[in-house]
Amino acid sequence: MKGIILTEGGEGIGWGHIFRCISLHDALIEKQVEHDFLVNYNGDLKSQKDNPFQVKNWMSQNIVGYDFVIIDSYLADEDYYKNLAKNNKLLVSIDDFMRIKYPNGYVLNGSILADKFSYNRKANTSLLGTKYIPLRKVFWNIGKRKLNQKVKKVFLTFGGEDSFNLSQKVLELIIIENVNITLVLGPNHKHKDEIIQKYNKQASILQNISAQQMRDLMLHADIAISAGGQTTYELAATGTPSILFQVADNQKLNMENxxxxxxxxxxxxxxxxxxxxxxxxxxxxxxxxxxxxxxxxSIGQTFVDGQGAKRVANEIMNKLRSNDN
Structure with missing residues (x-):
């Protein structure tokens, strides 16, 4: 059995697609399932080390003969998906907002309340809702959160690019005595040198941190302030009380839910x-x-238990085994 994971990221796209595909990669590795992992990446990867994927423009390639294909893309069109479904045994399409009409196979949407969405149930097996949200491995086994009575630490993160420079704008609004502020800047932040120079005494400013460091910052924060993408599910899993910004149209439904x-x-x-x-x-x-x-x-941890990637891997394996019998 062999599969492949296809996704994209970098400047103008961010790391959300990559992070959830890394979580599926880790779940498949745990099950000893052989697979390739290709990322169509736009930008410089020097600051990101030990990536488990190959950088390759897979959209210009003919992907044929795999037992399963997992694809997480906003760029590939409907015809590309149809060709994947035609030329491989099982297609798993990761979606956020019913972007296109997906061909036969699995549709995975781990978004909050996605089980209310109207996918084509006849053509697809749907894996919907936060039960199936793929999170990075360090978020798989988070215990019940204990909170401090008083706010002592505030954590800020606004994604890889932070196009609106919310890092600086929000920081200026919340500098308070006796509160420790930690800001994580993404690898493609255009104002990071200015922010570091101006605010390094008022806040702890970090860059290029590991998934484990990100998890620990969330677990120690009394309040998190974040953009409304994939990070929202990590905040929910860690039970971190959060304020979320909608910074893209495709986040609107997620935020409202x-x-x-x-x-x-x-x-x-x-x-x-x-x-x-x-x-x-x-x-x-x-x-x-x-x-x-x-x-x-409590709401966050009720909805997200961190086991989504494992559940998806189990579904894929069970489906392929049933097809072979």
Missing amino acids: WKKAGFISEVIDIEIQNWETLFLKQFNELYLSYNERKYRS
């Missing part, structure tokens, strides 16, 4: 006027109320 679930109280769209007022209202709400932080923490 986290609000419905109770993990956040408001969706902060960075492109609306006076977003700062809405942000400070949420920040003060969490800063002043232990009970509110405890409630949000």
Whole structure:
């Protein structure tokens, strides 16, 4: 049995697709399943070490003869997916918002409340909802979160690029006495030198950290402030009370559903006027109320237990075995 994982990342795309595919890679490795792992990467990878994938423009290649293909893409079109389904035994399409009409196979959408989405159930087997969200291996076995009565540490992260420079804008709003602030800057942040020079005394500023370091920062933070992508599920798994920013249109549904679930109280769209007022209202709400932080923490861990990647790997293996019998 042999499979392949196909995804993309880098400048203009970020690392969200790559991170969830790494988690599926780790789950397959744990099951000793042979597979290739290709990433169509835009940018410089020098700052990222020990990657488990090959950088290759797989969209220009003919992917044929695999037992399974896992694809996580916003760039590949419907015809490309149809060719994958035609030329390989099992296609697993990772989706976030019903981007295209997917061909026969599995559709995986681990987004919050994705089990309410109207996928074609006749053509596809759907793996929907946070039960199946693939998280990096260090987030697989997080215990029940214990919170501090008072806020002592605040953690900020806004993705690989942070196109709106929220790192600097939010930092300026929350510098408070007796609160330790840690900011993680992504590898493609265009203002990182300026931020480090200006704020290195007010905050601990980190770059190029490992998944384990990211997990530990979340576990020690009393409040996290983040962009609304894949990181939201890691924050939920660690039970970290969070404030989330919508920084892309494709995050809107995810954010609205986290609000419905109770993990956040408001969706902060960075492109609306006076977003700062809405942000400070949420920040003060969490800063002043232990009970509110405890409630949000419990909601996050109720929805995300970290076992999604293992469940997906099991589903793929069971499907292929049943087809062989």
